[in-house]
Amino acid sequence: MASAQVLYDFTAEPGNNELTVREGETVTITNQGVGGGWIEAQNSRGEVGLVPEDYIEVREWLGVLSMELASFILYINVLFLLIYCFTVFKIFYSGPELFLLCKQPPKGKEKITIYMGEVGPVWSYPEAQLDCVVADPKKGTKMYGLKSYIEYHVIPNTTNRPVNHRYKHFDWLYERLLDKFGSAIPIPSLPDKQVTGRFEEEFIKMRMERLQGWMTRMCRHPVVSNSDVFQLFLTYKDEKDWKTGKRKAEKDEDVGVMIFSSIEPEAPDLDPIEVEQKCDQFSRFTKAMDDGVKDLLTVGQEHWKRCTGPLPKEYQRIGKAFQNLSSVFTSSGYQGEATLTDAMTSAGKTYEEIAQMVAEQPRKDLHFLMENNNEYKGLLGCFPDTIGVHKAAIEKVKEGDRLVAASKITPQDKVTMAKRVSTMSYALQAEMNHFHSNRIYDYNRVMQLYLEEQVKFYETIAEKLKQAHSQFTTM
Amino acid sequence: MASAQVLYDFTAEPGNNELTVREGETVTITNQGVGGGWIEAQNSRGEVGLVPEDYIEVREWLGVLSMELASFILYINVLFLLIYCFTVFKIFYSGPELFLLCKQPPKGKEKITIYMGEVGPVWSYPEAQLDCVVADPKKGTKMYGLKSYIEYHVIPNTTNRPVNHRYKHFDWLYERLLDKFGSAIPIPSLPDKQVTGRFEEEFIKMRMERLQGWMTRMCRHPVVSNSDVFQLFLTYKDEKDWKTGKRKAEKDEDVGVMIFSSIEPEAPDLDPIEVEQKCDQFSRFTKAMDDGVKDLLTVGQEHWKRCTGPLPKEYQRIGKAFQNLSSVFTSSGYQGEATLTDAMTSAGKTYEEIAQMVAEQPRKDLHFLMENNNEYKGLLGCFPDTIGVHKAAIEKVKEGDRLVAASKITPQDKVTMAKRVSTMSYALQAEMNHFHSNRIYDYNRVMQLYLEEQVKFYETIAEKLKQAHSQFTTM
Numbered sequence: 042m043a044s045a046q047v048l049y050d051f052t053a054e055p056g057n058n059e060l061t062v063r064e065g066e067t068v069t070i071t072n073q074g075v076g077g078g079w080i081e082a083q084n085s086r087g088e089v090g091l092v093p094e095d096y097i098e099v100r101e102w103l104g105v106l107s108m109e110l111a112s113f114i115l116y117i118n119v120l121f122l123l124i125y126c127f128t129v130f131k132i133f134y135s136g137p138e139l140f141l142l143c144k145q146p147p148k149g150k151e152k153i154t155i156y157m158g159e160v161g162p163v164w165s166y167p168e169a170q171l172d173c174v175v176a177d178p179k180k181g182t183k184m185y186g187l188k189s190y191i192e193y194h195v196i197p198n199t200t201n202r203p204v205n206h207r208y209k210h211f212d213w214l215y216e217r218l219l220d221k222f223g224s225a226i227p228i229p230s231l232p233d234k235q236v237t238g239r240f241e242e243e244f245i246k247m248r249m250e251r252l253q254g255w256m257t258r259m260c261r262h263p264v265v266s267n268s269d270v271f272q273l274f275l276t277y278k279d280e281k282d283w284k285t286g287k288r289k290a291e292k293d294e295d296v297g298v299m300i301f302s303s304i305e306p307e308a309p310d311l312d313p314i315e316v317e318q319k320c321d322q323f324s325r326f327t328k329a330m331d332d333g334v335k336d337l338l339t340v341g342q343e344h345w346k347r348c349t350g351p352l353p354k355e356y357q358r359i360g361k362a363f364q365n366l367s368s369v370f371t372s373s374g375y376q377g378e379a380t381l382t383d384a385m386t387s388a389g390k391t392y393e394e395i396a397q398m399v400a401e402q403p404r405k406d407l408h409f410l411m412e413n414n415n416e417y418k419g420l421l422g423c424f425p426d427t428i429g430v431h432k433a434a435i436e437k438v439k440e441g442d443r444l445v446a447a448s449k450i451t452p453q454d455k456v457t458m459a460k461r462v463s464t465m466s467y468a469l470q471a472e473m474n475h476f477h478s479n480r481i482y483d484y485n486r487v488m489q490l491y492l493e494e495q496v497k498f499y500e501t502i503a504e505k506l507k508q509a510h511s512q513f514t515t516m
Numbered sequence: 517m518a519s520a521q522v523l524y525d526f527t528a529e530p531g532n533n534e535l536t537v538r539e540g541e542t543v544t545i546t547n548q549g550v551g552g553g554w555i556e557a558q559n560s561r562g563e564v565g566l567v568p569e570d571y572i573e574v575r576e577w578l579g580v581l582s583m584e585l586a587s588f589i590l591y592i593n594v595l596f597l598l599i600y601c602f603t604v605f606k607i608f609y610s611g612p613e614l615f616l617l618c619k620q621p622p623k624g625k626e627k628i629t630i631y632m633g634e635v636g637p638v639w640s641y642p643e644a645q646l647d648c649v650v651a652d653p654k655k656g657t658k659m660y661g662l663k664s665y666i667e668y669h670v671i672p673n674t675t676n677r678p679v680n681h682r683y684k685h686f687d688w689l690y691e692r693l694l695d696k697f698g699s700a701i702p703i704p705s706l707p708d709k710q711v712t713g714r715f716e717e718e719f720i721k722m723r724m725e726r727l728q729g730w731m732t733r734m735c736r737h738p739v740v741s742n743s744d745v746f747q748l749f750l751t752y753k754d755e756k757d758w759k760t761g762k763r764k765a766e767k768d769e770d771v772g773v774m775i776f777s778s779i780e781p782e783a784p785d786l787d788p789i790e791v792e793q794k795c796d797q798f799s800r801f802t803k804a805m806d807d808g809v810k811d812l813l814t815v816g817q818e819h820w821k822r823c824t825g826p827l828p829k830e831y832q833r834i835g836k837a838f839q840n841l842s843s844v845f846t847s848s849g850y851q852g853e854a855t856l857t858d859a860m861t862s863a864g865k866t867y868e869e870i871a872q873m874v875a876e877q878p879r880k881d882l883h884f885l886m887e888n889n890n891e892y893k894g895l896l897g898c899f900p901d902t903i904g905v906h907k908a909a910i911e912k913v914k915e916g917d918r919l920v921a922a923s924k925i926t927p928q929d930k931v932t933m934a935k936r937v938s939t940m941s942y943a944l945q946a947e948m949n950h951f952h953s954n955r956i957y958d959y960n961r962v963m964q965l966y967l968e969e970q971v972k973f974y975e976t977i978a979e980k981l982k983q984a985h986s987q988f989t990t991m
Binding site: 159160322325326329330332333334336337340341343344347351352355358359362363365366369370372373374375376377378380381384385388473474477478480481482484485486488489492493495496499500502503506507509510513514515 | 634635797800801804805807808809811812815816818819822826827830833834837838840841844845847848849850851852853855856859860863948949952953955956957959960961963964967968970971974975977978981982984985988989990
């Protein structure tokens with residue numbers, strides 16, 4: 042049996058066959074083959090349970106290997122790391138040539154059409170808007186009850202038939218969408234993965250809400266929602282269908298910049314100067330909006346803190362001070378005191394109620410404003426990469442004459458590159474127009490919701506105070 | 517000419533013939549006879565102007581006197597101080613015997629009657645409630661325009677004829693009332709005297725409001741308002757009338773505990789044990805209320821700070837964040853942006869308006885709650901002295917047997933003392949009942965006012981937000 046070093050604190054979920062371990066602790070691996078990212082371990086007190094495999098470092102290997110072998114393994118690891126980095130780099134940055142200079146766009150694949158709409162280039166939108174509901178989080182088990190997880194129902198409005206998905210499936214979908222569309226379409230990250238506390242009700246609710254937000258955004262995107270991988274996720278028929286679809290999606294070669302080879306704008310080619318201007322404009326806009334959104338988030342966080350911390354405490358203290366004075370008055374022994382003391386006690390209680398309302402309000406309004414802006418922060422965080430691909434392509438086209446002169450490319454290649462960068466620009470414009478129209482809808486909606494709840498909040502306070510007021514009398 | 521040392525910083529009011537001086541500076545007295553608490557002085561730069569005489573220490577005397585003479589003057593001063601302290605002590609603490617054992621109450625003076633009302637002993641209330649308005653603060657001058665001061669109109673509802681009074685006249689009245697009634701009736705202090713900044717509009721308004729509050733309270737008191745000195749203050753006919761009345765009031769011998777000799781309760785004598793119980797009860801109540809009032813003042817001050825400091829800043833930042841995002845959106849170049857950006861700008865401005873409302877609100881509601889509680893704090897601060905007189909009298913009566921045995925008093929004196937302490941107790945009860953009925957009225961009134969303004973405040977915010985809400989659209 043191998044011994045292992047615990048790298049991070051991990052607190053077991055009760056009733057879930059897990060083992061609580063502390064950073065620096067040494068445990069013994071009792072079963073490395075349980076799968077699902079977990080291994081079974083035993084601590085020094087003899088307790089056995091599951092621990093996330095990322096949380097521990099198995100020592101056995103280095104312990105039994107000669108230093109030479111260890112060095113060799115290290116070398117191999119570094120090599121793989123370099124290959125991996127190169128691949129990522131190729132997709133995102135040195136990518137453009139892959140598309141700009143590819144001999145001929147692959148045949149027979151799905152086409153993504155761009156129309157000229159009123160606002161400029163737009164994606165082809167489906168007649169019926171795809172939508173889905175993420176609901177019914179249920180604790181599932183596997184490995185004969187050894188491991189638990191949360192499974193959600195995902196119900197698309199097309200079939201109305203729920204399919205089951207765990208967080209890791211959403212994560213798989215995210216990775217596929219990022220690979221496939223990331224150069225053209227910002228694919229926002231999923232809500233953070235979390236190991237501890239993941240069975241707490243509050244957390245499950247919050248994660249589901251965020252998964253719903255993410256799915257809604259993906260459904261609303263005409264290109265993403267129309268893709269095979271996304272449709273598979275929403276409508277797979279059975280386990281076999283899902284597995285087959287997964288394998289197919291993982292082998293998809295139309296990823297990275299090659300996505301642009303599927304795009305067909307129904308419009309004349311653009312002047313490279315115009316392409317660059319558009320790209321710069323989008324870059325400035327998304328940067329400015331990113332700043333604005335982050336500013337609003339900072340302000341909102343501070344307001345949240347005040348509303349849930351010092352402010353209700355203060356209203357509570359006002360309420361207590363009124364009630365305290367009222368109880369002193371009650372002790373006066375003076376006749377006809379009751380009307381005043383009842384009224385003051387009631388006013389005091391009203392301020393305590395206001396305190397509670399103030400503390401609870403952010404969950405009812407600010408929460409959605411923050412969630413919306415958090416989503417946009419995530420989305421805007423993807424734009425530098427997406428725009429980076431376009432900028433690299435533009436630079437390549439600008440080098441065209443030099444490359445021809447150096448016989449690195451043919452004059453025909455140069456023409457092809459200009460044509461293809463124009464296609465990329467149409468795609469970026471279509472995406473920006475999609476972004477803008479969604480943004481206008483989202484901000485209208487969230488501001489409406491926020492202000493509506495704020496109105497209710499202030500009206501309720503006014504109503505409560507009016508009732509408190511009516512109890513006082515100077516007659 | 518005498519030289520003088522400046523004791524405290526004093527900043528001249530512009531256009532008021534005053535001289536700015538700094539602590540430690542040496543000035544030359546050019547005219548010690550200007551009166552009104554001022555002297556004329558010249559600084560080292562040759563500038564001449566008026567300085568409050570309390571702010572400087574004239575050196576000439578000690579400089580020219582022999583040390584023996586200086587010691588003698590010091591001795592005389594200490595002697596006067598001792599006599600003064602003794603007098604104060606006599607009035608307030610060793611006072612009771614003065615009344616308890618005085619041979620016979622002086623004849624032919626005003627009587628203060630106590631009736632048995634529904635709530636117990638009560639002062640005799642006039643049919644029409646005396647009231648007065650303090651208004652029209654005007655800058656007056658004297659010494660041929662050399663000195664300025666603020667003069668107020670005081671208009672009693674009995675004559676409807678304004679009389680003029682400066683702050684120092686109110687202060688004179690306060691001293692007379694304290695001397696005369698302080699043993700039986702708490703006479704609250706006037707708003708603080710202030711030398712610098714006393715011509716600033718804000719300060720004049722605040723002082724007038726507080727003088728009004730003080731006068732209203734005095735007018736409402738049946739014993740105080742009926743006194744010669746108070747009537748003189750409100751209704752003197754001319755300067756001569758005022759001066760004559762002043763001299764008479766200053767010679768009044770019915771001061772300190774002797775006020776009780778004017779009081780005639782229309783009820784049987786009280787058991788000394790009951791007297792003591794009542795006194796203790798009032799002591800406990802006023803102490804508890806003092807604590808409650810101070811607690812409310814502390815909470816109120818913190819709330820005031822928050823409402824005028826961090827809270828409006830936060831609403832302002834929310835407003836700015838909305839407007840900022842709105843102006844980013846305007847730069848998108850996307851069609852159909854205007855409705856959203858107009859709405860967001862307007863929502864942002866609404867939060868800026870709310871910020872201003874929040875900052876201004878305390879002046880409209882909390883201010884009056886604080887002023888009322890400040891008044892009560894002042895009033896409650898007088899009770900320990902008033903109750904102290906009663907406690908001392910009770911102790912004296914309890915010593916009765918011992919004093920008779922020691923032949924310090926006669927058995928008849930003991931009976932007289934018990935009778936008189938009973939009169940004192942009726943007076944205290946009447947005063948407490950007066951206090952309670954006023955308190956119930958005042959707290960009802962101020963809570964009504966506070967809650968009314970709070971309701972308006974929250975309703976206005978709700979209304980503003982409703983308007984902001986109506987501009988957003990998801991159609």
